[in-house]
Amino acid sequence: MRLSVKHLVVDRGARRIVDDLSFAVEAGEALVLVGPNGAGKTTVIRTVAGLIGVAGGSIALEGGDAERELPAQAHYIGHLNALKPSLTVEENLRFWAAYLGGGVVDGAAIDAALLAFDLEPLAMIPAGYLSAGQKRRACLARLIATPRPLWLLDEPTVSLDAASVALLAKQVGQHVAGGGLVLAATHIPLGLASERQLEIGMRSAAA
Amino acid sequence: MSGFWTLLKRDLLLQVREGGAVGTALGFYLIVVAMMPLGLGPDLNLLSRIAPGVLWIALLLAALLSLPRIFEADDEDGSLEVIATGDLPLELATAAKALAHWISTGIPLALLAPVLGLLLNLELSAYPVLVATMLVGTPAISFLGLVGAALTLRARRGGLLLALLVLPLYIPTLIFGIAAISAATGGPSGFQASFLILGAISLFSLVIGPVAAAAAIRFQTQ
Numbered sequence: 001m002r003l004s005v006k007h008l009v010v011d012r013g014a015r016r017i018v019d020d021l022s023f024a025v026e027a028g029e030a031l032v033l034v035g036p037n038g039a040g041k042t043t044v045i046r047t048v049a050g051l052i053g054v055a056g057g058s059i060a061l062e063g064g065d066a067e068r069e070l071p072a073q074a075h076y077i078g079h080l081n082a083l084k085p086s087l088t089v090e091e092n093l094r095f096w097a098a099y100l101g102g103g104v105v106d107g108a109a110i111d112a113a114l115l116a117f118d119l120e121p122l123a124m125i126p127a128g129y130l131s132a133g134q135k136r137r138a139c140l141a142r143l144i145a146t147p148r149p150l151w152l153l154d155e156p157t158v159s160l161d162a163a164s165v166a167l168l169a170k171q172v173g174q175h176v177a178g179g180g181l182v183l184a185a186t187h188i189p190l191g192l193a194s195e196r197q198l199e200i201g202m203r204s205a206a207a
Numbered sequence: 208m209s210g211f212w213t214l215l216k217r218d219l220l221l222q223v224r225e226g227g228a229v230g231t232a233l234g235f236y237l238i239v240v241a242m243m244p245l246g247l248g249p250d251l252n253l254l255s256r257i258a259p260g261v262l263w264i265a266l267l268l269a270a271l272l273s274l275p276r277i278f279e280a281d282d283e284d285g286s287l288e289v290i291a292t293g294d295l296p297l298e299l300a301t302a303a304k305a306l307a308h309w310i311s312t313g314i315p316l317a318l319l320a321p322v323l324g325l326l327l328n329l330e331l332s333a334y335p336v337l338v339a340t341m342l343v344g345t346p347a348i349s350f351l352g353l354v355g356a357a358l359t360l361r362a363r364r365g366g367l368l369l370a371l372l373v374l375p376l377y378i379p380t381l382i383f384g385i386a387a388i389s390a391a392t393g394g395p396s397g398f399q400a401s402f403l404i405l406g407a408i409s410l411f412s413l414v415i416g417p418v419a420a421a422a423a424i425r426f427q428t429q
Contacts, residue, residue, distance in 0.1 A: 012429075049288075049292055050291065050292065051288055051291060051428055051429070052429050053429065068294065071291065071292040072292060072293065072294045074292060075292075076288065076289060076292050078285055078288055078289075079285070080283075080284055080285025080288075081284065081285060082284055082285040082286040082288070082289045083284060084217075084221060084280075084284070084286070085284075086221060086224040086225050087217075087220070087221070087224070095213065095217050096289065098209070098210075098213040099210050099213045099214060099217075099290070099293050099295070100289075100292070100293055100294075102209055102210060102294050103209020103210060103212070103213060104209075142289075
């Protein structure tokens, strides 16, 4: 499987944010987008997630499920956590697992997801009572609860403490080792062996 | 389709847990209707003549209050963007949200209407027709309102704009809803024709609403 982005052009209003960007992420590889604030890291990730329309170029998941759109094969972790404050951590997770997994909830996968991000003591607590870092972990648990090949992570480590960053790094490492693909924008290195960096935005910053 | 039911169940569960929206709409409905006899005086003949119109207009305004919340909460916490990456087409996701709105707001309002009819001296023979027309007409309120809610999602003070956009779309529902009730209480128009047109408007909005709302959401989340 291979995420292939060719000659991508993205406009936001009258401004051209991404101009002729090409890259590929192979199966079992994590690509980290780096660049100054405003370089377009978020724009690239949101475009791959299908939330922003492209002005030119192509995005394809080669070797993926031809029956499903690219966004439906990807996990998108944005700046917001997509948690409902009145539902417990487990209810939030079960909802996303059911919604993103086509109605089938694998109880073992939910338990594994709670365990992976050390959420078991918090499972029965409404998400509204959690701290910012705990909410982020509850959000990230979505990645484990429903298996999807491509992970799109936009600043996944925001509000996480060092121990939680290590938990995330471990999960990303396992996903990559299992042949998954990761496209991330982060300022904190995840410390992966197979991590590749792509610097973007230098040209548009100069233009 | 299982994603559709998952989303519908979650929205209904959130309505139960968070409450508020339904109670506010029902309370608003009660107060507006209760103020009518106070303003118009105790002329029972006048009240029973205008009762269907008052009940329908107040219902539209009460439903309007709860429309902005259809997408607002999901947009604020980022859920809407994750919903967009699901297998379920966005058109069906918005339809699930409109259906949840109808079940949690439209049906309670329609069921409260006969109770409020007492305040307006509505003829007894009109009660079954009143509830029937409201149950058939309120889906149009949810599904047309969905479009307005999606269009004004990220507009500042979107609530006022929403009222301006959506209320004109409710006029056909209002006209045929009232015509059906007045036909049943001896008015000039035929009941069956009005009732069928009311149903047709609801079915039409059931198809148009989610498609238009999904297009508006895609534009808004860009």
